[in-house]
Amino acid sequence: AAGPERPQVVSHVQQALSYTVFDCKWVPRSARLLCLGSAARGTGLIQLYELHGARLELLREIEKPKPIKCGTFGATSLQQRYLATGDFDGNLNIWNLEAPEKPVYSVKGHKEIINSIDGVGGLGIGEGAPEIVTGSRDGTVKVWDPRQNDTPVANMEPVQGESKRDCWTVAFGNAYNQEERVVCAGYDNGDIKLFDLKTMSLRWETNIKNGVCSVEFDRKDINMNKLVATSLEGKFHVFDMRTQHPTKGFASVSEKAQKSTIWQVRHLPQNRDIFMTSGGSGSLHLWKYEYPAQRSKKDSEGSEMGVAGSVCLLQNVTLSTQPISSLDWSPDKKGLCVCGAFDQTVRVLIVTKLNKI
Amino acid sequence: MPVWLREHSWRQTLTAVYLSLPLRGARATPANIFCSERYLKVSVPPFLFEAILYAPIDDANSTAKIGNGNIFFTLCKKEPAMWDSLTLANAGKEELQYLRENAVLKVQEKAKEEIEAKKITKQEHKKYALEATMKLEEAERKRIEDLKEKERQKVAKELEFWKNQQKDADKYENLQKKGELHQETEPLNERKNEKMNKTRIPNEGTSKIRLKSTKGHGSCSIFSQNLKEEQLPAPRAAATIKVNFTPRVFPTALRESRVAEEEEWLHKQAEARRIINSDLSELEDLKEEEKNPDWLKDKGNKMFATGNYLGAVNAYNLAVRLNNKLPLLYLNRAACHLKLRNLHKAIEDSSKALELLTPPVPDNENARVKAHVRRGTAFCQLELYAEGLQDYEAALKIDPKNKNIEKDAEKIRHLIQETMPSS
Numbered sequence: 001a002a003g004p005e006r007p008q009v010v011s012h013v014q015q016a017l018s019y020t021v022f023d024c025k026w027v028p029r030s031a032r033l034l035c036l037g038s039a040a041r042g043t044g045l046i047q048l049y050e051l052h053g054a055r056l057e058l059l060r061e062i063e064k065p066k067p068i069k070c071g072t073f074g075a076t077s078l079q080q081r082y083l084a085t086g087d088f089d090g091n092l093n094i095w096n097l098e099a100p101e102k103p104v105y106s107v108k109g110h111k112e113i114i115n116s117i118d119g120v121g122g123l124g125i126g127e128g129a130p131e132i133v134t135g136s137r138d139g140t141v142k143v144w145d146p147r148q149n150d151t152p153v154a155n156m157e158p159v160q161g162e163s164k165r166d167c168w169t170v171a172f173g174n175a176y177n178q179e180e181r182v183v184c185a186g187y188d189n190g191d192i193k194l195f196d197l198k199t200m201s202l203r204w205e206t207n208i209k210n211g212v213c214s215v216e217f218d219r220k221d222i223n224m225n226k227l228v229a230t231s232l233e234g235k236f237h238v239f240d241m242r243t244q245h246p247t248k249g250f251a252s253v254s255e256k257a258q259k260s261t262i263w264q265v266r267h268l269p270q271n272r273d274i275f276m277t278s279g280g281s282g283s284l285h286l287w288k289y290e291y292p293a294q295r296s297k298k299d300s301e302g303s304e305m306g307v308a309g310s311v312c313l314l315q316n317v318t319l320s321t322q323p324i325s326s327l328d329w330s331p332d333k334k335g336l337c338v339c340g341a342f343d344q345t346v347r348v349l350i351v352t353k354l355n356k357i
Numbered sequence: 358m359p360v361w362l363r364e365h366s367w368r369q370t371l372t373a374v375y376l377s378l379p380l381r382g383a384r385a386t387p388a389n390i391f392c393s394e395r396y397l398k399v400s401v402p403p404f405l406f407e408a409i410l411y412a413p414i415d416d417a418n419s420t421a422k423i424g425n426g427n428i429f430f431t432l433c434k435k436e437p438a439m440w441d442s443l444t445l446a447n448a449g450k451e452e453l454q455y456l457r458e459n460a461v462l463k464v465q466e467k468a469k470e471e472i473e474a475k476k477i478t479k480q481e482h483k484k485y486a487l488e489a490t491m492k493l494e495e496a497e498r499k500r501i502e503d504l505k506e507k508e509r510q511k512v513a514k515e516l517e518f519w520k521n522q523q524k525d526a527d528k529y530e531n532l533q534k535k536g537e538l539h540q541e542t543e544p545l546n547e548r549k550n551e552k553m554n555k556t557r558i559p560n561e562g563t564s565k566i567r568l569k570s571t572k573g574h575g576s577c578s579i580f581s582q583n584l585k586e587e588q589l590p591a592p593r594a595a596a597t598i599k600v601n602f603t604p605r606v607f608p609t610a611l612r613e614s615r616v617a618e619e620e621e622w623l624h625k626q627a628e629a630r631r632i633i634n635s636d637l638s639e640l641e642d643l644k645e646e647e648k649n650p651d652w653l654k655d656k657g658n659k660m661f662a663t664g665n666y667l668g669a670v671n672a673y674n675l676a677v678r679l680n681n682k683l684p685l686l687y688l689n690r691a692a693c694h695l696k697l698r699n700l701h702k703a704i705e706d707s708s709k710a711l712e713l714l715t716p717p718v719p720d721n722e723n724a725r726v727k728a729h730v731r732r733g734t735a736f737c738q739l740e741l742y743a744e745g746l747q748d749y750e751a752a753l754k755i756d757p758k759n760k761n762i763e764k765d766a767e768k769i770r771h772l773i774q775e776t777m778p779s780s
Contacts, residue, residue, distance in 0.1 A: 008508055010509050012512070029523070031520045051520065053517060128589075130589070139600075145593065154595070155595075156598045157597060159601055165602045165605065179590075188610035188611065189610065189611045190611040191602055191603050201598060202600070207603045209611065209613050209616075210610075210611055210613050211610030211612065232611075336516065350509075350512045350513075352508055
């Protein structure tokens, strides 16, 4: 797409915050968004904002004893819209935002900070039980069912005696029927591991030579199609997850976007081939994945192996001098997204012309 | 000697003088014509034409036409008057000279002024061009800004519209809830089916359809919740998956750009550990001070002074095993070997010492001189005089004032010359 036809990233609202924001999420089916973070005095903050014209109006502020690192609406129903959060102390809590004094579900899931959280089975997306996965600095990845207290339904932990590596990111995928589900986890030593929850086994692992900051499947609720993993040193990899080769694993294409860490990747809910990456230099890049002519081919021994496509940059924009650490697309309005950066600002952006791609 | 051209012809009007000058085959260019207010000269070597004009002319407006073996001048008079003759007849030599010089000066000044004027106009043109380009760029920028603004506003409006839609949807939901509270009397089965159908509608439905199935309040909610739970599978059977990580020594995250540094660091650590470990087993029965390379070096020096060369060598050997990066150990050991006439070993040790004494700075001058001298001596004693001389000359370069080295270098040169005629 040529100049004026390219998607533009328009900064709609900027809100300065008085605390460090670690995660921002849209409340489904509304024009409200949540900011989760850590106040200067070491407590956690959840702020609920509503979009009013060109500004954000603070509806509610909830303070919790421990700073909050991440949150998700993925495992909750549309009526309830409970927020699941992971905090700096390793606690997983599920909150009813109408009555936030006491959590609906609470467990001290990990010994160290929960770096990343994801939910599946809620919001009318996908099938199967609602589940939440958390990845922590203690090297474990645990899957929780909100109906079962205290013990996780799956625990991916290091072998006895193995020194642990920080798990930096987790994501659900392949949840296309009630039984199937996979969890993908990225670690600080560059490992990416794919766990199959139906067979309770490790399905695939690889190492991308740089600490993995963020992984996401393009859709959680379909037969797994693509996985994007971003890392330190400005690189990201797109894996074609349709064909798994017995030894070579999944085919991938990688791109070096910028010199600094790519903190987050988020796929557009309305088009699974478009995703946005946010960088440590305060920039956002909008990418489109193009499929190859043939998605799989036979290798010399006759086994199927995948063919990776190509990625092209649609637009990029620099919004801040500090890393943009969190990013979320609105599931209701195409092109509307919110991002939070370490300059204590949350920005609502609109990406235009996404229909024309 | 130039040839004067005198065959000119002229005629005049009140305001102008027309002068025709035949060139006799020579070619003229504008550079050959020199004209000022009262002086006109045409110099086409070897021909020369010169005229002190009767009255001043306006040389800026006068023209000269070159062609047909002829130069045709059209000179505009400053004052309209008829001239008696073209030139001043009774011009004296000095007057002529003066006029000539004056003319030259005047022309030069005029040339200068013209250059100045040209410069100024050029600058102004540049300025103008710059301003014009700046304006164009401004306009372009503004256009882009305007486009962006328009986009922004359009998008903001759409957002507002969508938000209002959401609000309306919410209101509708509330109404629905109130409405359906009154429908408790409906048969249960019917309700069940309805709900089951509604919950299976794919997500792409509009919000209104969704709302019909949401039942936050009222007694119907219990049924809907139960149904929902029936549709959900039970929580998974708990299990653990054991994970192996790609090994990494450092607790920090892996970065490609740091891998080389990290490897180097590990390598050095491994080497240091190796040295310590290898010595530990053999040197357990040594006293504490005997494990210190400096102490050992001193011991060696003392033994050298007393003439116990073998003992000194032993001391230095042990010191080198503990720390093989000290150049002085090798240097002193070389001296011992020289005394012991282990010439090859002396050469080896001096070379190693020199290697360790890089970079060559004034601080290690003395050591380097000694090393070169010792190596040179060893070479000479092996009768490799050329190499020996090289080392002595290197030593001289570092320390040119040393008489001993100079003397020895001379001696070697003699020795070489003596051996040369025979080879």
